[in-house]
Amino acid sequence: MSDNVLRLENITMQFGGVVAINNLSMRIDQGEIVALIGPNGAGKTTAFNCITGVYEPTNGAVYFHDKVIAAAHPTGKMVRMYAGSDPEKFKDMHVVMTPDRITEMGIARTFQNIRLFKSQTAFENVLIATHLRRTSNVFTAAFGLNYKEEKHNREKAMELLRIVGLDDVAGEKATSLPYGKQRRLEIARALATDPTLLLLDEPAAGMNPQETLELGEFIKQIKNDFNLTVFVIEHHMDLVMGISDRIYVIEFGKQIAEGTPEEIQNNQAVIDAYLGGNDE
Amino acid sequence: MFDRILPYLLAGISVGGQYALISVGYTMVYGILRLINFAHGDIFTAAGFFMVYLTASLPMTVSIPLVIVMTVALGFTLERVAYKPLRTAPRMSVMISAIGASYLLQNLMWYVTGGLAKQYPVLPWLSDNVQIFSASTKIVTIVTPILTIALVVALVALIRYTKIGMAMRAVSHDFEISQLMGIRINSVISMTFVIGSGLAAVGSMLYFTNYSTVTPTVGAMPGLKAFVAAVFGGIGSIPGAVIGAAVIGICENLIKAAGYTAFSDAFTFALLIVVLLFKPTGLFGEKTAEKV
Amino acid sequence: MKKMSKTRLAVSLAVVALLYLGAWWAEATLGTNSMLITVIKKGAVYALIAVSMNLLNGFTGLFSLGQAGFMLVGAYVYAVFTIPLKRHAAVYQYYNGGLIQFELPLIVALILAGVVAAILAALVGLPVLRLKSDYLAIATLGFAEIIRAVVQWDSLGPITNGSNLLKTYPTFSSTKIFGTTVLFPLIVSGICIGLILLIINSTYGRAFKAIRDDEVAAEAMGINLFHHKELAFVISCFFAGIGGALLAMFQGTVQANSFKSAMTYDILLMVVIGGMGSVSGSVIASFLYIACSEWWLRFLDNEMFIGSFQVPFLRSGFRMVVFSIVIMVMVLFFRKGIMGDRELWNLRLPRKKAKGRDKQ
Numbered sequence: 001m002s003d004n005v006l007r008l009e010n011i012t013m014q015f016g017g018v019v020a021i022n023n024l025s026m027r028i029d030q031g032e033i034v035a036l037i038g039p040n041g042a043g044k045t046t047a048f049n050c051i052t053g054v055y056e057p058t059n060g061a062v063y064f065h066d067k068v069i070a071a072a073h074p075t076g077k078m079v080r081m082y083a084g085s086d087p088e089k090f091k092d093m094h095v096v097m098t099p100d101r102i103t104e105m106g107i108a109r110t111f112q113n114i115r116l117f118k119s120q121t122a123f124e125n126v127l128i129a130t131h132l133r134r135t136s137n138v139f140t141a142a143f144g145l146n147y148k149e150e151k152h153n154r155e156k157a158m159e160l161l162r163i164v165g166l167d168d169v170a171g172e173k174a175t176s177l178p179y180g181k182q183r184r185l186e187i188a189r190a191l192a193t194d195p196t197l198l199l200l201d202e203p204a205a206g207m208n209p210q211e212t213l214e215l216g217e218f219i220k221q222i223k224n225d226f227n228l229t230v231f232v233i234e235h236h237m238d239l240v241m242g243i244s245d246r247i248y249v250i251e252f253g254k255q256i257a258e259g260t261p262e263e264i265q266n267n268q269a270v271i272d273a274y275l276g277g278n279d280e
Numbered sequence: 281m282f283d284r285i286l287p288y289l290l291a292g293i294s295v296g297g298q299y300a301l302i303s304v305g306y307t308m309v310y311g312i313l314r315l316i317n318f319a320h321g322d323i324f325t326a327a328g329f330f331m332v333y334l335t336a337s338l339p340m341t342v343s344i345p346l347v348i349v350m351t352v353a354l355g356f357t358l359e360r361v362a363y364k365p366l367r368t369a370p371r372m373s374v375m376i377s378a379i380g381a382s383y384l385l386q387n388l389m390w391y392v393t394g395g396l397a398k399q400y401p402v403l404p405w406l407s408d409n410v411q412i413f414s415a416s417t418k419i420v421t422i423v424t425p426i427l428t429i430a431l432v433v434a435l436v437a438l439i440r441y442t443k444i445g446m447a448m449r450a451v452s453h454d455f456e457i458s459q460l461m462g463i464r465i466n467s468v469i470s471m472t473f474v475i476g477s478g479l480a481a482v483g484s485m486l487y488f489t490n491y492s493t494v495t496p497t498v499g500a501m502p503g504l505k506a507f508v509a510a511v512f513g514g515i516g517s518i519p520g521a522v523i524g525a526a527v528i529g530i531c532e533n534l535i536k537a538a539g540y541t542a543f544s545d546a547f548t549f550a551l552l553i554v555v556l557l558f559k560p561t562g563l564f565g566e567k568t569a570e571k572v
Numbered sequence: 573m574k575k576m577s578k579t580r581l582a583v584s585l586a587v588v589a590l591l592y593l594g595a596w597w598a599e600a601t602l603g604t605n606s607m608l609i610t611v612i613k614k615g616a617v618y619a620l621i622a623v624s625m626n627l628l629n630g631f632t633g634l635f636s637l638g639q640a641g642f643m644l645v646g647a648y649v650y651a652v653f654t655i656p657l658k659r660h661a662a663v664y665q666y667y668n669g670g671l672i673q674f675e676l677p678l679i680v681a682l683i684l685a686g687v688v689a690a691i692l693a694a695l696v697g698l699p700v701l702r703l704k705s706d707y708l709a710i711a712t713l714g715f716a717e718i719i720r721a722v723v724q725w726d727s728l729g730p731i732t733n734g735s736n737l738l739k740t741y742p743t744f745s746s747t748k749i750f751g752t753t754v755l756f757p758l759i760v761s762g763i764c765i766g767l768i769l770l771i772i773n774s775t776y777g778r779a780f781k782a783i784r785d786d787e788v789a790a791e792a793m794g795i796n797l798f799h800h801k802e803l804a805f806v807i808s809c810f811f812a813g814i815g816g817a818l819l820a821m822f823q824g825t826v827q828a829n830s831f832k833s834a835m836t837y838d839i840l841l842m843v844v845i846g847g848m849g850s851v852s853g854s855v856i857a858s859f860l861y862i863a864c865s866e867w868w869l870r871f872l873d874n875e876m877f878i879g880s881f882q883v884p885f886l887r888s889g890f891r892m893v894v895f896s897i898v899i900m901v902m903v904l905f906f907r908k909g910i911m912g913d914r915e916l917w918n919l920r921l922p923r924k925k926a927k928g929r930d931k932q
Contacts, residue, residue, distance in 0.1 A: 052792060103794035115789035117782050119849075119913060128782045131775050132794030138803060141774035142767065150775065193794050316706050365904055371705060372635055373907055376844050379837050380903045384896040391889035500833070504717075507710065542735075546721035549714030556711055557699050 003030040004066070005197050005229045006051070006107075011060035012084030013046050013253075014074075020046045022253040023085045024060075028197070033223060033230040035244040037237075039273060043253040044233045045112055048199055052109050053099040059084050061093055064197070069102055071095040104132060108195035110186040112202045112233070116174040122185050123170040126157040129192035160188040163222070179206045184218075191226060198222075200232040204239050212236050216243045241265070249273065287415040288537035289530065294490065296529025297424035301483030302506035303513075303521040304435065305355075305476025311452040311516035312472050314371060318378040319358055321503015322385035323477050327351040327484035328400060328494035329389060335401040343401075348481045355477025356470055358385075364466065382500075389496035397495045400488040407489055420489045427486070431479060432522050439518070444471055452516060501545065505532075508552040514562030523563065584917045592758055599752040604745070607867050613744060613757045614866065615859035617822050620761040621815035622842040622854040623768055624808045629840070630848035630913070631772060632804040633784030635709045637836050638696070639812050641716025644831035645692055646685035646813030647820035648723060651738040652731060653681040659740040664733055671730035678742055682760070682817050689813025690806045692719075697805040701798060713833055723828040732828070739825040747821070757818055764811050769851055771807060780804050784849075845902050845909050853911030865895055 006028040013021040021043040028034045036044050049055040050070065051062055058078060061071035071093035074082040103109075117125050130153040136146035144150070161167045164184040169177060174185060183203055190198060200219070204212045216239045223230050234240050240247060241261040249257040249264060251273045257264055264270055302324055309317045330350045334343040362381040366374045406420040439445035447468045450458040459465050487502065488494055506521075509528050513520025528551065532544045555562060599609045621643060628634045653676040655663055664670035676684065700711040722728065724735040732738075747756040771777055779800050782790040791797050820826040838861075846857030872891040876883040902909070 054788070054792075098796070099788075099791040100794045100796045103792060109792055111789065111792075115786050115792075117785040117789065119785055120778075120781065124778060127775075128778045128790075128795075129793040131779045131782075134775055136775065138771065138774070138776050138807075141776050142770040144770075144774075146775075153775070189793065314706075316710065362900065362904070369907065372629075372848075373903070375635070375706060375709065376840065377900070377903050379840060380896070380900045383834075383837060383841070384893075384900055387889070387892035387896045391887075391893045394888060497834075504713070504833075508714070511707075511710065542724055542726070543721055546718040549717045552714050553699065553711050556703055556707055560703070560707065 004028065005030050005032075005064065006231065007063040007066075008047075008051070009061045009063070010086050010089060011047070011050055011057050011062065012082075012086075013043070013050055013055060014058040014078065014082065014084060017081060017083070019083050020253050021050070021057075021250075024250065024253070024255055026248050026255070026258070028229060028231055030229055031223075031227075032245045033219065033232065033243050035240045035247045036231065036233050036250065037235070037240055037247060038250040042250045044250065045201055046253075047250075048109060048201055048233065051102075052107060052199065053097050053102045056096055058082065059087060059090060061090055061095075064102075064105055064107060067105075068093065068095045069097050069105065069107075100132075103193050103195075106194070106196040107199065108190035108193045108197070109199040110183070110190050110201055110203060112205065114179075114182050114186060116182060116185060116189075118173075118175045120174055121171050122166055122174050122177065123157055123161060125174045125185060126160050126188050126192050127153060129189045130156060132193050157192060160191055161185075163191075163225075164188040164218075180211050183207070187222070191222065195226075195228065197229045197231065200230065200234075202233055202235065204234055204236045207236075209238070212239050213242075215239065219243055283414045285534070285537055286413060287417065288533040290412065290415055290417050290421050291490075292530035292533035293526065294421040294424045294486075294529070295533065296526035297428035298483045298487040298490075299502060299506045299509050299529050300428050300522040300525035301431065301479045301486070302502060303509040303525045304432065304479050304518055305473075306507045307510040307513070307515055307518060307521040308448075308472045308476050310510065312448065312455075312469060313363065313374070315363065315374050315378060316507060317476075318375070318503075319362070319382040319385055320476065320480065321499035321501075321506070322382050322389070323351060323355050323358065323499075324480040324484045324487075324503060325389060325494065325496065325499030326354055326385060327477075327481040328488045328498070329393065329398065330481075331485065331488070332398045332400060332494055340401075340404060344485070347485070348478055351481035351484075352474050352477045355473040355480075359470060359473040364469075386496050386500075393496060395496065397493040400492050400494055403485065403489050406486075418490065420486055424486045427482070428522065431482065432518060435475065435479075436518055444468070448472065505545075505548050508548050511552060512555050512562055514564035517562070517564040520562055520564035580917050588762065592755065592762075595754045595758060596750060596752050599754045604753055609754050611859070611863045611867050612754055613822055615862040616757040616761040617815060617818040618839070618842065618862055619855040619858040620764050620818065621812055622839050622846065622858045623765050623851050624811035624815060625839050626843045626846070626848065626851065626854045627768055627772070627780075627811075628804055628808040629843060630850070630854075631777065631784060632780040632801065634701070634801060634804065635705055636712040636805070636808075637709045637833065637840070638712030638716040638809075639839050640831040640833060640835040641712075641719040642689040642693060642809040642812040643816030643819060643835070644716075644719060644723060644828055645689045646816030647826045647831070648732060648738070648816075648828070649685040649688045649813070650681050650817035651741045651820050651826050653684060654678055654741040655738065656740065663738065663740055664730065666736065667730045667733065670733070678747065682814060685817035686810040686813040689816070690810035693806045693809030694802065697802045701801045701805060713836070716831075716833065716836065720828050720831055735827070735829065737825045737827050738820075741820070743821045743824045757822065760814070760818060764814055765851065765855065768807070768811060772851065776800070776803065781849075841899055841903075845899070847909030847911035847913060849913035850909070850911035850915055852916040853909055853914075856910055856916075864898075865891070869895055 004027050008024055008026045011021055011024045024047060036047060038044055050057045053070065057070060057072050059073050062069050071090055073090040074087050117128060135149060140146050158167065158170065161170050164187055166181060166185055166188065177185065204215050207215060219230060220243055222228065244261055246260060247264045248255060249270050256269045256273055257267045302320065305320050306317060309315055327347055330347045331343060334346055358381055362377050363374060366377055406423060408419050409416055410419050410422065439448055447463045450463055451465060451468050505528055506525060509524035510521045512527065513524030528548055531547060535544045535547055595612050602608060621639065625639050628636045652672060655675065657675055660669045696715050700708060703711055723732050726734050744753040744756055749755040779795050782795055783797060783800055787797060842857045842861045843854055846853030869891040872886055872894055873888050874886060876886050
């Protein structure tokens with residue numbers, strides 16, 4: 001259980017003069033469900049974007065199964081403007097990977113503001129995500145020489161839709177589905193890339209308590225069925241407390257606490273952050 | 281050497297000034313609508329034809345202001361008809377509408393003129409010859425850069441110190457927010473087209489005094505070049521557009537001087553691609569304060 | 573799109589075969605020089621070019637305006653390599669009979685036209701495909717202009733004949749099938765559009781559409797943006813090259829100066845009228861566009877008298893004015909075009925099945 005899947009070392013993300021994440025370090029182990037919580041604007045989604053290659057961090061390194069997937073240190077104008085810590089520590093490291101490379105390595109994600117392929121059906125949305133593991137090239141694909149793989153992918157996409165309970169709306173336009181279903185479709189799409197680590201960005205946003213409860217069970221179930229490690233950003237505390245093995249709390253880009261749900265619930269800094277006048 | 285280059289250099293500065301006057305129209309519209317107004321080059325051509333037809337029956341003193349008024353009206357109408365209905369449409373649709381509008385204007389001009397090249401009237405004084413060092417040239421060559429700079433300075437002052445100028449800056453900074461702040465977006469956009477078309481009309485008088493004939497498609501190439509100038513200078517920046525236009529005008533003529541006339545157009549585009557690759561924001565793209 | 577059922581595929585192919593047969597019969601009865609045959613040939617050529625552009629603009633969401641440049645390359649490659657040797661002295665009269673002293677079989681030259689355009693596209697794509705939306709448009713437009721200037725460069729004259737015409741290469745009248753000229757362009761264009769359709773319906777086509785819909789999400793699903801954009805660009809330009817070669821065959825002479833940006837705009841308008849993201853739409857629109865501009869609206873260019881009353885406005889040039897007004901109305905009020913992003917053969921049945929000159 002202690003085989004660590006994801007490790008963040010001193011990640012700082014600075015946009016101009018604004019420090020969105022400040023010296024964040026964390027560790028997620030195989031088979032865990034870890035939550036990242038914090039008030040709005042604390043930098044949670046930015047952390048996801050640094051992990052998935054959407055942003056290149058200003059400083060720090062990200063490891064996935066002990067392989068560096070992102071590493072950077074302040075350069076150019078940022079050297080002067082840099083307001084974070086440890087600018088020297090990663091001096092010799094510079095690794096940039098595009099999001100598709102990172103997905104290929106086994107990290108899949110969903111989006112806070114749902115980003116489905118809007119002209120496509122639910123089924124096609126999932127099917128597109130199987131493109132990553134193709135063995136065909138454009139010629140074999142065009143002439144249907146990959147028909148076995150194509151058939152397998154179609155079955156896989158349908159199976160994933162069944163797992164998330166959307167097989168009955170497979171042929172409908174993705175964007176015509178109700179909000180909750182779109183969120184589940186995003187999860188199915190992420191699973192179709194065969195990940196080992198799943199990043200969920202506010203999967204319960206806009207869901208009612210009943211749906212949230214079901215979602216919690218669902219996340220636990222897919223974690224076991226697909227042998228996943230799950231990293232989730234969420235605001236619904238019931239969900240977070242119900243499913244997480246460990247929780248990280250950040251505020252203004254800085255980690256303020258880390259621990260089991262019980263520890264977090266009794267942590268004074270966390271209570272202050274949430275009740276001390278911050279909007280939540 | 282200097283004697284040989286001088287006429288080209290003078291022509292370059294002059295053409296650069298003319299491009300600059302067209303370029304301002306592109307850069308302002310792009311700054312506000314994020315739209316490459318493909319029809320702007322045709323507005324420029326239309327101004328040329330207005331002059332041809334007006335001077336046929338009216339004295340020059342009446343024709344010149346009338347040309348400017350008519351060109352401005354055309355630019356205003358173009359915006360109302362082709363772009364305003366697409367305010368919420370995807371950017372690609374608006375661009376396609378711009379291409380369609382350009383197509384329409386060109387065909388309309390072809391229809392009216394019968395496709396024949398029209399002789400541009402000789403503007404008094406501007407067409408007179410003048411001697412500069414060893415080169416003999418028309419007065420327009422000297423007038424163009426001076427007039428261009430004067431107009432651009434006036435425009436920058438307008439944008440910086442007047443209320444409408446402030447509104448323009450606000451709209452180019454954030455379209456939606458300015459709308460919420462009660463700025464009348466449509467009048468700001470119309471104003472942009474009015475200014476752009478007016479300057480294009482002035483540019484066309486200077487340009488055609490040098491080139492003497494007008495055809496329906498003559499504006500396409502200077503139009504594209506002026507757009508490149510705007511990108512080169514940093515789109516949205518008026519001084520940038522002027523400097524970009526000067527650089528393009530001069531380089532183009534120096535290339536002609538070197539004997540590669542066929543490449544003078546290609547050069548402009550090569551320059552564009554190099555700029556886009558290495559400094560996509562252009563020379564002055566970063567100074568958002570100058571954005572319009 | 574949904575997988576096409578076997579019956580629909582069979583019906584569609586049968587309809588295409590019937591249309592081909594009809595075209596053959598029309599030429600056999602009306603003669604090669606009839607307006608209908610000219611329009612069908614030119615329409616077939618433009619259908620291929622419009623579909624190739626739709627692959628980029630409609631399916632992959634890349635707003636490229638370089639089509640004319642790549643057509644030019646295709647047209648020149650075809651013409652240069654198929655001018656009969658004994659005609660070289662006459663064609664390359666200013667360049668001592670030219671540099672290339674061999675000729676290729678027609679089909680080989682046609683494919684080579686596509687290949688050269690594709691290679692050039694691969695090179696051009698490396699820098700420009702990293703640009704976004706309208707910057708991409710203006711950069712590709714710029715490249716097309718550069719290509720046009722380079723081809724006319726005097727130093728390349730021994731190959732390209734500089735700014736002079738290329739002529740006497742084989743045209744559609746030398747590719748008669750069953751005694752008619754109309755089948756060759758229809759068949760070549762049909763095969764090429766068929767290939768594009770196969771690509772669009774494959775997993776790669778889905779990836780293209782994903783990029784069009786949402787680049788960020790596509791990348792997060794493991795789709796390498798640059799690789800796929802480059803692929804779409806190369807494929808599109810390959811077929812644009814072949815389309816250019818067909819256009820050269822149609823025209824009988826070819827000269828770089830006719831491949832201006834206006835030509836790209838024409839094709840773009842066909843794509844828009846047909847519907848961005850619809851292959852059958854592009855095909856229908858191409859035929860309509862060509863028929864209107866070459867044929868049906870011709871009468872607008874001629875002065876007309878009813879009795880002694882002269883119909884106003886009708887004179888040379890009016891056709892194009894009416895035509896461009898129609899286009900503007902389409903662009904402003906029917907933004908989805910004829911087909912939107914649907915295909916004829918996927919329409920629900922109560923409507924008449926494939927009736928146009930779909931899917932050449």
